Amino acid sequence: MSSAPYIVGNWKMNGTRALLAEARAINRAAARYPGVQVALAPPFTLVQSLADEAQAIGVGGQDCHVQPKGAHTGDISAPMLADCGASFVIVGHSERRKDHGEDDALVKAKAEAAIEAGLGVIVCVGETLEERDAGQAEAVVSQQVDNSLPALEAIADLPAGKVSVAYEPVWAIGTGRVAEVADVVAMHKAIRTRIEAAYGEKAAGVRILYGGSVNAENAAALLAAEGVGGALVGGASLAAESFAAIIAAAGTEPVD
Ligand code: PGA
Numbered sequence: 001m002s003s004a005p006y007i008v009g010n011w012k013m014n015g016t017r018a019l020l021a022e023a024r025a026i027n028r029a030a031a032r033y034p035g036v037q038v039a040l041a042p043p044f045t046l047v048q049s050l051a052d053e054a055q056a057i058g059v060g061g062q063d064c065h066v067q068p069k070g071a072h073t074g075d076i077s078a079p080m081l082a083d084c085g086a087s088f089v090i091v092g093h094s095e096r097r098k099d100h101g102e103d104d105a106l107v108k109a110k111a112e113a114a115i116e117a118g119l120g121v122i123v124c125v126g127e128t129l130e131e132r133d134a135g136q137a138e139a140v141v142s143q144q145v146d147n148s149l150p151a152l153e154a155i156a157d158l159p160a161g162k163v164s165v166a167y168e169p170v171w172a173i174g175t176g177r178v179a180e181v182a183d184v185v186a187m188h189k190a191i192r193t194r195i196e197a198a199y200g201e202k203a204a205g206v207r208i209l210y211g212g213s214v215n216a217e218n219a220a221a222l223l224a225a226e227g228v229g230g231a232l233v234g235g236a237s238l239a240a241e242s243f244a245a246i247i248a249a250a251g252t253e254p255v256d
Contacts (some may be wrong), residue, residue, distance in 0.1 A: 005223060006164060006207050006230030008122065009040040010062060010090060018170075020049055027054035028197075035252030037161075037230070041090050044076050051085025051126025060119070063096055064204035066109040078110075080116035082126065090232075091145030092148050094170045095166035104147035106173035111150040119164040122209070122232065123148050125191070129171035138190045142169065144170070145194040152199055153204035160205025166190055166232040172212025172232060181225045184210050190226035223250050 009026070011019070025041060030038035039058035042050050051059040065075040081089055091114065092107035105121065114121045125144035127137040145165060156162055167187055169182050179187075186187055189206045196203040207229030209223050215236045229251075236242040248254070 004037045005252070006037045006039070006209060006249055007243075007247050008038075008058075008060075008090075008166075008209065008230065008232050009243055010093070010211075010232055010234050011040065011042045011046075011238060012021075012095070013043060014238055016048055017046070017049065019238070020046065021054060022238065022240045023050050023054050025239075026243050027056045027242060030054075031056040032254045032256070033097060033247050033250070033252055034255060036247050036250045037192055037255075038247055039088065039150065041088075044081075044202055045222035047081065047086050047204055049083035056235075058087045058120075060090060060122075061087050062090050062093065063200060064089045064091065064114055064117075065121075066106070066113045068113070069118050078114045078119055081121055083112075086119060088122060089114045090122045090124060090166070092124045093142075094124060094126055094168060094173060104144055107148040111148070112154045112201065115150055115154050115158065115162070120164070121150065122164045122166050123150075124166045124211070124232070126168040126170050126173075126212070131170065132169065137169070138187065138231055140196050141187060143188055143236060146198065148237060149195070149198055155199065158205075161207065161246075163205070164209055164229070165195065166209040166211045167191060168211035168232060174213070176213050178213040178215075178218050178222070179210070181221055184228060186224060187227050188225075212237060216229055216242045216249070219228045219246040219249035220251070240244045 064078040209230040211232030
């Protein structure tokens with residue numbers, strides 16, 4: 001179902017077990033929209049519970065280490081995520097790039113480690129406000145795509161839909177300032193060109209998601225935009241009501 005809209009909630013460092021009630025409600029909402037692929041990336045502490053309880057959605061991690069195991073205190077590996085029920089992992093989120101100094105080469109290695117462990121992967125890219133104001137947005141993002149995506153050899157045998165790119169302009173994340181639809185369309189087109197250069201015909205199986213202040217009000221316009229294959233949603237994924245509205249905005253018919 002790689003052409004289905006892919007709506008992914010990123011809970012970031014939010015959520016104790018009390019938030020599992022929201023996840024159950026999100027699961028029920030997702031079950032009503034079989035034409036939408038819905039997923040949640042909770043903190044590591046909730047991955048297993050969520051995977052056990054929410055069968056209609058994919059469950060993923062927000063990061064993984066490049067090694068499968070070893071002396072890396074505090075880190076979690078891709079096989080560990082897979083072992084507790086995760087089916088994908090987000091890598092290269094701008095908060096990790098900034099807070100943990102992650103560069104494109106590390107993000108690429110993490111993406112390849114995830115694939116090696118059988119996980120799908122969402123690779124995040126996006127420019128800062130300074131870079132956009134300097135007219136460098138497309139160049140910056142293109143370079144991130146070129147250098148952060150897993151190598152063609154790593155994805156050659158994967159079914160469509162296992163690799164996604166999330167375009168998340170840093171200035172739109174958690175700010176309430178959403179990118180203009182025309183700018184999103186232009187950037188997704190540029191990203192698609194880079195993916196095609198890297199993957200050739202395999203590029204057709206890669207969805208490009210938009211992320212950055214997606215909410216119940218703006219989701220329909222963003223998700224209907226050319227080249228937008230889904231959304232990576234932060235704040236609005238923490239409550240079932242707003243996240244369900246985004247799932248509904250993906251434009252497929254509900255079942256009752
Ligand atoms: P936001 O976060 O929806 O709260 O802006 C998006 C993200 O960082 O993935």
